[in-house]
Amino acid sequence: MTATSECPATEQYGAPELHSPVIEWFSVHARDLPWRRPEAGAWGVMVSEFMLQQTPVNRVLPVYEQWMARWPRPADLAAEPPGEAVRAWGRLGYPRRALRLHGAAAAIAERHGGDVPREHAQLLALPGVGEYTAAAVASFAYRQRHAVLDTNVRRVFARLFRGQEYPPNATTAAERKLARAVLPEEPEQAASWAAATMELGALICTARTPACGGCPVADRCAWKRAGSPPHAGPPRRTQSYAGTDRQVRGRLLEVLRDTNEPVPRERLDQVWDEPVQRARALDGLVADGLVEPLAGGVYRLPQSRPLNG
DNA sequence: TATCCGTGGTA
DNA sequence: TTACCAAGGAT
Structure with a gap:
């Protein structure tokens, strides 16, 4: 009798059989990213999550390194004018994120004794921290059990469990429910699952040309089993930029x-x-x-x- | 809920 | 070259 057998919704998707291959795949293929190293700490995880909001990893890397060298603790950033955060943000895009990260650092210094809070609700109360970022910090930095639903995980779940090429335009209640249902019971396993499914979406189960040959759960993928049908729903309109x-x-x-x-x-x-x-x-x-x-x-x-x- | 908020790489 | 896409959040 395993702990997961107490949750019928988990077994409905065959999730327990998926946990091990996905987590083991991650243990072999995970990228060595600086915010995944122990020395990054919760602050490093939080900084990376802000920078990675809508910005690719390769562009974040150099800015992250400079940022952490200059402001190794939240209080270090909070002690500077917000404009310095905006300047150091460089060309990452969406510079309001820099302002919000500075505001989050100030709130952490003032309300949390300089330590990134552990509670999801307290994280969520920080500027620039939404449902995803709160879950990501709580999961990656503090190894808690949270459903981490980013664009990668949503796409992996859409294919693996729902048999669709792409998730809906906006995150739905059904997606949240599914993400909670397939989450491993043990917090440490859940945290590994969250990171592993994200990485799977980033490296293998990509938006355009997925590398199903390298997928550890390709044989259980509902979308692949259905013959990888193209997206049927309404086209997701892409943002224009020039002239805006x-x-x-x-x-x-x-x-x-x-x-x-x-x-x-x-x-x-x-x-x-x-x-x-x-x-x-x-x-x-x-x-x-x-x-x-x-x-x-x-x-x-x-x-x-x-x-x- | 739809829209706004930057930037640059890729096919 | 255009269109898509990238670890979202706020309103």
């Missing part, structure tokens, strides 16, 4: 990142020729706390802590 406010914001922030001096408005005006959109983008950056307007029509990265957010 996002592109303008990116150009404006790039100017401010590359100097320590306040920048005159006239200099910022050169990055985009359409004045209405240009002003909207700059106002948006100021509203987001990514840019600080000074008297005299000059701008810089934020030196002072925002009053909220």
